[in-house]
Amino acid sequence: MSSLLSLVREDLRTFAGYSSARRAGVTGSVWLNANESSWRNPADGGLGANRYPDPQPAALRQRLGDVYGVRPEQVLVGRGSDEAIDLLVRALCEPGRDAVVVSPPVFGMYAVSARLQGAPLVEVPLVDDDTGFRSDLGAIGDAALASGAKLVFLCSPANPTGQAIAAEAILALARRLDGRCLVVVDEAYGEYCDQPSMASWIDPQPNLAVLRTLSKAHALAAARIGCLLAAPELIAVLRNCQAPYPLPSPCVQLALAGLSEPALVQTRGRVITVRAERERLLHELLGHPGVRRVYPSQGNYLLVRFHDAEAAFQQLLAAGVVVRDMRASPQLGDALRISIGSPAENDALIQALASGRAAA
Ligand SMILES: *Cc1c(COP(=O)(O)O)cnc(C)c1O
Numbered sequence: 001m002s003s004l005l006s007l008v009r010e011d012l013r014t015f016a017g018y019s020s021a022r023r024a025g026v027t028g029s030v031w032l033n034a035n036e037s038s039w040r041n042p043a044d045g046g047l048g049a050n051r052y053p054d055p056q057p058a059a060l061r062q063r064l065g066d067v068y069g070v071r072p073e074q075v076l077v078g079r080g081s082d083e084a085i086d087l088l089v090r091a092l093c094e095p096g097r098d099a100v101v102v103s104p105p106v107f108g109m110y111a112v113s114a115r116l117q118g119a120p121l122v123e124v125p126l127v128d129d130d131t132g133f134r135s136d137l138g139a140i141g142d143a144a145l146a147s148g149a150k151l152v153f154l155c156s157p158a159n160p161t162g163q164a165i166a167a168e169a170i171l172a173l174a175r176r177l178d179g180r181c182l183v184v185v186d187e188a189y190g191e192y193c194d195q196p197s198m199a200s201w202i203d204p205q206p207n208l209a210v211l212r213t214l215s216k217a218h219a220l221a222a223a224r225i226g227c228l229l230a231a232p233e234l235i236a237v238l239r240n241c242q243a244p245y246p247l248p249s250p251c252v253q254l255a256l257a258g259l260s261e262p263a264l265v266q267t268r269g270r271v272i273t274v275r276a277e278r279e280r281l282l283h284e285l286l287g288h289p290g291v292r293r294v295y296p297s298q299g300n301y302l303l304v305r306f307h308d309a310e311a312a313f314q315q316l317l318a319a320g321v322v323v324r325d326m327r328a329s330p331q332l333g334d335a336l337r338i339s340i341g342s343p344a345e346n347d348a349l350i351q352a353l354a355s356g357r358a359a360a
Contacts, residue, residue: 003179004206017240053249073232081211081226086113092150093119099149105329110153133161137173157189160337162297174208184209189299191217206231223251300340309334319352
């Protein structure tokens, strides 16, 4: 057994999962094996939704592989990257024993999945210094080894704090934890980042995996398409743990159309706009008397500390501008997270903040 498969729960290593009608590997022209209707619904519109969908559509895997620079067999497509996070925790962590390491304040789904699985959660707080927040990868490695963790989640660019982690540092951590722990880099905001993806390191360092999503820069949050990029043998195991038909055909079609070359050209243009707006908003906010600190960001959002965050939040709400209240998160008792919108939306935000006195 490879050292990578040794990270999978022992009871699941040979688990074959549900043998669905679409996985049987048979072909034919008269399909009577899945109790489907032979007729299309009157509302079908050419979709062919009377038939169960391909669990992992080859065309979508291929396209995602092209876009992210990996081979199709290194791609697991799921219902958002949230599903991939959940699958990883379920397949790798024995309840009550195998820990998950995270660095708060961070995206909450890692902790939610760990909690649902009964996996111990080990928290190594982000360090807040002059340059912004940063991960303490040495402490993360120590904590992973000390707790016998199976999973480390790194968020880069990090939500909500904005920083990215250097590739060499991630690789050093993965090498240190080789054979003991899977290091998962969540690149949900990778399109907005100056740094290249870690995906090209999956082959030389198989205990490294990457999460990507179509929910952010690709503007397809409602399609619920995300993926895990990882070693093929791990992808195969996770496939057996996944729901039989995870991807609705209309969502697959939308994703394929949304990843066509012309669509990608537009997406890249919008990423350029968002990055420019991020800089504009950063400077506008720095000049606001109610603002204590704005963190530099590699994502499509800014984390902002206010002298009176409650007043700023209410003032924005009163103007119809909804931002994310981060005050319940550790170290963020005075912070709001502001997504970068269209230029007009960002103007509305700036205006709403400027017009009130409360936050000043
Ligand atoms: C938004 C976000 C996701 C995306 O989740 P989906 O399930 O793909 O919509 C994943 N990770 C982080 C850190 C996020 O902020």
